[in-house]
Amino acid sequence: MNLFIDDERFPPSNGQTWHVVRSTAEAIEYVSKKGVPDLISFDHDLGGEDTAIKFVHWLIDRDLERPGFIGRNFRFIIHSQNPVGASNIEKLLSGYLRFRLQEGRL
Numbered sequence: 001m002n003l004f005i006d007d008e009r010f011p012p013s014n015g016q017t018w019h020v021v022r023s024t025a026e027a028i029e030y031v032s033k034k035g036v037p038d039l040i041s042f043d044h045d046l047g048g049e050d051t052a053i054k055f056v057h058w059l060i061d062r063d064l065e066r067p068g069f070i071g072r073n074f075r076f077i078i079h080s081q082n083p084v085g086a087s088n089i090e091k092l093l094s095g096y097l098r099f100r101l102q103e104g105r106l
Helices: 024-034 052-065 083-103
Strands: 002-005 018-021 039-042 075-078
Touching: 002 024, 018 024, 024 052, 052 083, 075 083
Parallel strands: 002 018, 002 039, 039 075
Antiparallel strands: none
């Protein structure tokens, strides 16, 4: 199952199975119960003050507390229309995954 985080849009009909969440709180609840999926597609702006970057910080914190929380096969894409927000997610998550690989924290 892949995770699609977006407050308005729906995932592409590309044959993949997606679970849709509309907020950081829903994303945290889903991952807490089901684990980190192999693929997450991110929108940045999730309505009001909520942004997916909050979820990214939470995800990284959990992986630092419990190495391997984010699986070895984890991938992500960003479908956000907010270029600054998309760049922030990309830099933060890619940077952390590179750090984790360099430190052997898999």
